[in-house]
Every structure is written in C-alpha cells, then in structure tokens.
Amino acid sequence: MPPTESTATLSPHIREKRRRRRVEILHAALRAFGEKGYHATTLDHIAEQLGVRKTALYHYFPDKESILYACHHESLAEVRRHLKExxxxxxxxxxxxRHVIREHVRVMTDTLQGSPLAFEVPALSPEHQRKVVAARDRYERALRSIIAEGVRDGELRSVDxxxxxxxxxxxxxxxxxxxRPEGSFDARExxxxxxxxxxxxxxxxxxx
Amino acid sequence: MPPTESTATLSPHIREKRRRRRVEILHAALRAFGEKGYHATTLDHIAEQLGVRKTALYHYFPDKESILYACHHESLAEVRRHLKExxxxxxxxxxxxRHVIREHVRVMTDTLQGSPLAFEVPALSPEHQRKVVAARDRYERALRSIIAEGVRDGELRSVDxxxxxxxxxxxxxxxxxxxRPEGSFDARExxxxxxxxxxxxxxxxxxx
Incomplete structure (x- = not known):
C-alpha cells in the first residue's frame, strides 16, 4: 500500500485539485457508510461510488479507518468553526x-448527509478515538459555558x-x-x- | 439446548418465582450489554453476573438474541403503559x-440502567426486528398525535x-x-x- 504522498511540493493548482478530490472521496465514503453501515463498507464500495478503482484511493488515504477519521476530523472542525462564529x-x-444548533444540524444533514458518524467512534483506532473524544469534549464544554453564562445573566432558565x-x-x-438526504425535510428549515x-x-x- | 419450558401448568407460587428470576436475568443482561456492548457479551458473562452457570439461563431463554428481544419487548411495553396512563x-x-417524557426517561435510567438498547435493533433476528420497529412506530405515531392535537388546540406552538x-x-x-447508574445524576430529577x-x-x- 503506497503511503499518502506529501502535498508540500505540489503547485497550488494541483493542491486545490487534490483537496477537492479528497472531499469527493469523503462524501462518497459517507454515502457508502450511510447505506451499508461502516463495518460492511469496503474501499471497493467507496471507489465504486466515485467510478474509480480502489488503488486510486490509496493516493489519499491508506485505509478505511483513516477515511472514517478524516470524516470525524472535518465535521468536528466544521462545528467548531460555527461555534467560533x-x-x-x-x-x-x-x-x-441558536447559531450553533442551526449550523450543527446543517453539518448533520448537508456535510454528513445524515451519516451516523457519532455512532462509529468505537471503530476508530485508539489514537484516533482519543483525538475525536477530546475534540468532542472541548465542544461540549464550550456549549456548557454558553448555557452557564446565559443562566448567570438570567437570560436562560435555571438549568443544569x-x-x-x-x-x-x-x-x-x-x-x-x-x-434521508432524498427525503421530504428541508435541511435549512x-x-x-x-x-x-x-x-x-x-x-x-x-x-x- | 433445551427449549424454554411452558409455565402454564406451574403453581402461582412457582410462576411468580420464575417471573422474578426472568426479570433478574434481563437486568443482569442489561448490565452486561451496558458494560461490554451487546456483541461482546456472552451468555457466560450474563450467568456470571447472577452467580449461576450458563445452563441455568436456558430454562428461561434459548439464546442471547432472545434475551435482547425480551429487553426490547418489556421496555417498549413499559413506555406504552406510561403513554396510556x-x-x-x-x-x-x-x-x-410531560408525563410520557418523565416516565420514558425513567425507563432509560432505571429499567434499562442506561443500556443502549435503542442502538441494538440491527442485532435482532428479522422477525424480532420487525416487531420492535412496529411497536416503536406505534409509539412514535401516538406521540405525534398528542403534539398535533396540542398544535390544533393552540396549546402548543405551530411545529411539525x-x-x-x-x-x-x-x-x-x-x-x-x-x-451511568452509579453517576451523580438523580434519575427522578x-x-x-x-x-x-x-x-x-x-x-x-x-x-x-
């Protein structure tokens, strides 16, 4: 299995092309995980969704677990960005x-296409699990702080x-x-x- | 594996004793599922929790899947009872x-001891899955009716x-x-x- 090649020496144009391709692979993987479940999904299924051969994926990800981790990593980065906003x-x-909830729902429906990522943490390697759980904990703590402040200010009810x-x-x-992305619910609403x-x-x- | 014996011919005293034992087995199973996850739990783990040998469980349940189904069946019956109340x-x-939510939370914390039953539906046999999903759908529809009525009456906001x-x-x-049952949250509160x-x-x- 060839290692993921470094992008440091590539031209901006190629780097952008690779970045877009990487996002396409993650989207295809999320669709496959959503349809078959993470465990039943193979790299072949993901490649199939993209109309390429499995070996083409190895330029981007060494294995299925690293794709799952990238999905977690990117979606957590996205919710944290919305938190900062x-x-x-x-x-x-x-x-x-209101801002955080609305955008987090959009990450679930649009970015993750309704894929049950939050349920697949145990499938990650111990090192990746540790990182995802730490990032999730930071996010939870930030939300708690917002609520605690609102309670202190008297803007929110006195809740835990x-x-x-x-x-x-x-x-x-x-x-x-x-x-389901093809269902009748409007993601924005x-x-x-x-x-x-x-x-x-x-x-x-x-x-x- | 001996079949589960019929209780029809037993005395009321024995029947009650068996009923209590059955509940103990379900509680032990829920604890084991909660600690190890359903897939990693064996009948030996469940028997261990009760201080008996695995063969003692066969008088009540033919296999692990039938225990999982019984847990689903009983907890769904309980939430439906609270809905009727x-x-x-x-x-x-x-x-x-308010009544349904409070009691459903209690089923999660007390009856199910925080065990992630709702996440284990795919582990059931197709026949049992069909029954559990049908019961869950009936419950969801009943809750929707309550909300729809409240919206019609103008008691609740206009929501979907x-x-x-x-x-x-x-x-x-x-x-x-x-x-976690041993944690700091009071189940009733x-x-x-x-x-x-x-x-x-x-x-x-x-x-x-």
Missing part, C-alpha cells in the same frame, strides 16, 4: 446557541448546563437515525425548527 | 407529554409533530450514551428536567 457574531447566550447540552446533542446526533425548539425550551419561564 | 390521567397535550417527536426521542435515547425542557420548547411562544 457564534461567539464572534453574537453576544447573548440564546443567539449564540450539562443536562441541557446532552439534550441538544442527543436530538442533533439522532438526526442520523431518521434523516430543520435547523431553524431545532433551534426554535431547543433554545425556546431554555428561555421559556413557564414551561407549562 | 398519560392519556387517561391528563387532558392537555403538555400534561400528557414529526420533527418534535424526533427531537424528544433523540434526546431520550441519547441518555444511554452518557448516563433528570426526568423532570427533560420534561421541563422538551415541553417548554413546545409551549413557549417567543423562543428568543
């Missing part, structure tokens, strides 16, 4: 949460930020269990519905 | 939802009942990913927090 663009806890974040992430991760529901439940004073 | 004891959508039920069940099923959050998000008019 939320913190920069908004000042209140509810506006920040830990429980509230588990409710939010449970609802979002569960999307992989029912969302879904994000807004989730944000209305999950922010509303924290700002509302009289839940009954 | 909610419909009989309450008249408004928000009171019914399908999306709202996915949010609720996602948040509840995700409990298996973080709840957790049910109330979930109900406050998930009913509040549906009744609140101005989510921002």
């Amino acid at each position: 939320a913190q920069e663009q908004h000042t209140t806890a509810s506006d920040r949460l 930020p830990k429980v509230a974040v588990f409710v939010i992430l449970g609802a979002i991760n569960w999307i992989a269990r029912w969302y 879904l994000g807004t519905e989730f944000a209305d529901y999950l922010v509303g439940g924290l700002t509302c004073r009289q839940p009954q | 909610a419909q009989e004891q309450h008249t408004t959508a928000s009171d019914r939802l 009942p399908k999306v709202a039920v996915f949010v609720i069940l996602g948040a509840i099923n995700w409990i298996a990913r973080w709840y 957790l049910g109330t927090e979930f109900a406050d959050y998930l009913v509040g998000g549906l009744t609140c008019r101005q989510p921002q």
